[in-house]
Amino acid sequence: xxxxxxxxxxxxxxVSTRELLSTRIFKVVERDCEAPGGKVGRFVALEAxxxxxxxxxxxxxxxxAFLMVRQYRHGSDEISVEFPGGVVExxxxxxxxxxxxxxxxxxxxxxxxxxxxxxxxxxxFMGNRFHVFLAEGCEPEGRVCLDExxxxxxxxxPVGEVRERMGKGQYSHALMVVALYLAERELRxxxxxxxxxxxxxxxxx
Amino acid sequence: xxxxxxxxxxxxxxVSTRELLSTRIFKVVERDCEAPGGKVGRFVALEAxxxxxxxxxxxxxxxxAFLMVRQYRHGSDEISVEFPGGVVExxxxxxxxxxxxxxxxxxxxxxxxxxxxxxxxxxxFMGNRFHVFLAEGCEPEGRVCLDExxxxxxxxxPVGEVRERMGKGQYSHALMVVALYLAERELRxxxxxxxxxxxxxxxxx
Numbered sequence: 001x002x003x004x005x006x007x008x009x010x011x012x013x014x015v016s017t018r019e020l021l022s023t024r025i026f027k028v029v030e031r032d033c034e035a036p037g038g039k040v041g042r043f044v045a046l047e048a049x050x051x052x053x054x055x056x057x058x059x060x061x062x063x064x065a066f067l068m069v070r071q072y073r074h075g076s077d078e079i080s081v082e083f084p085g086g087v088v089e090x091x092x093x094x095x096x097x098x099x100x101x102x103x104x105x106x107x108x109x110x111x112x113x114x115x116x117x118x119x120x121x122x123x124x125f126m127g128n129r130f131h132v133f134l135a136e137g138c139e140p141e142g143r144v145c146l147d148e149x150x151x152x153x154x155x156x157x158p159v160g161e162v163r164e165r166m167g168k169g170q171y172s173h174a175l176m177v178v179a180l181y182l183a184e185r186e187l188r189x190x191x192x193x194x195x196x197x198x199x200x201x202x203x204x205x
Numbered sequence: 206x207x208x209x210x211x212x213x214x215x216x217x218x219x220v221s222t223r224e225l226l227s228t229r230i231f232k233v234v235e236r237d238c239e240a241p242g243g244k245v246g247r248f249v250a251l252e253a254x255x256x257x258x259x260x261x262x263x264x265x266x267x268x269x270a271f272l273m274v275r276q277y278r279h280g281s282d283e284i285s286v287e288f289p290g291g292v293v294e295x296x297x298x299x300x301x302x303x304x305x306x307x308x309x310x311x312x313x314x315x316x317x318x319x320x321x322x323x324x325x326x327x328x329x330f331m332g333n334r335f336h337v338f339l340a341e342g343c344e345p346e347g348r349v350c351l352d353e354x355x356x357x358x359x360x361x362x363p364v365g366e367v368r369e370r371m372g373k374g375q376y377s378h379a380l381m382v383v384a385l386y387l388a389e390r391e392l393r394x395x396x397x398x399x400x401x402x403x404x405x406x407x408x409x410x
Binding site: 001002003004005006007008009010011012014020021023024025026028030031033035036039041043044045046067069070071072073074075076077078079080105106107108117118119120121122123124125126127130140144148149151152153154155156166167168172173174175177178180181182185 | 225357378
């Protein structure tokens with residue numbers, strides 16, 4: 001350890017929680033929490049539903065591409081290009097939410113979905129999770145079905161172009177960087193496994 | 206385009222904004238916004254200060270390592286391992302905030318800081334930005350100085366280990382995945398530039 005006394009690894013205890021505000025997309029709560037040493041502090045947090053995003057890998061006319069959606073975002077007041085995704089409904093599995101959002105926003109359905117794991121959008125004040133899936137074998141067999149106030153365009157972007165642009169300009173949604181990172185790690189680990197398999201002598205020889 | 210009529214690329218107009226709640230770390234507002242077609246909808250948003258994080262690259266006893274901090278996070282109710290960072294104070298430059306947080310949380314100062322860009326933590330309902338810096342030439346020349354209620358330990362983790370763990374277990378802060386992604390892209394692009402330079406014939410020959 002280069003600094004600290006080990007107390008960063010200790011959990012606090014939630015003593016009480018009060019709701020400050022309830023909105024359509026989250027609740028704001030205030031909690032009294034007790035530090036490992038016994039001192040009590042007051043902290044504000046956001047309680048939001050789980051979120052899910054799907055990275056749809058498609059064989060485009062010019063090679064592998066991602067299916068992306070473009071829409072206006074009210075928080076940033078900017079146009080944003082993202083992987084399809086949204087809120088996991090109550091009682092819904094994250095994989096089902098990802099498949100549903102894929103179809104609603106793009107009209108595509110996937111033959112296979114791989115669970116790439118989840119991260120906390122911001123564990124400092126939010127406890128909800130952001131789930132990421134890789135969709136493969138995507139075909140335009142479904143029906144676009146947008147929520148009221150959703151104006152979304154879907155289009156294909158070559159994989160190399162997404163890699164190059166991610167984290168800049170219209171590709172500035174932090175959680176999409178996370179989704180791409182997890183998808184690329186999955187694809188790299190598959191390539192490594194294939195190379196490993198190819199380099200092994202056959203069992204019969 | 207595979208779905209949509211092009212309206213996903215059009216901006217909305219903010220008609221009015223009302224504050225619903227003000228807390229120590231953000232404000233909640235409600236806005237009436239006009240769609241490109243003229244229809245008006247009501248949207249909730251969070252107004253938060255800018256955030257900054259620094260990826261400190263250190264030559265550790267066993268090769269290159271990142272300087273990381275471990276702390277309890279109130280949103281997730283979990284222990285989290287992260288790059289140092291925090292809120293950009295009013296009137297402060299993001300780079301100054303990153304350098305300040307590095308010193309306050311770890312006691313280290315950096316000889317050089319590279320701006321790796323920024324992303325929106327979630328442009329759907331937040332307009333603030335998350336800035337990322339790469340810190341190099343880090344030395345323990347500063348002084349740890351934690352806020353009230355901050356219990357933070359700092360330690361070195363080999364680069365390969367951070368890469369392997371990121372996005373799982375105690376490394377589940379989405380924005381840290383973004384920081385690592387941006388830092389790795391910078392380091393890769395430097396290696397590529399060095400290889401390119403090394404492969405060129407010298408000017409004098």
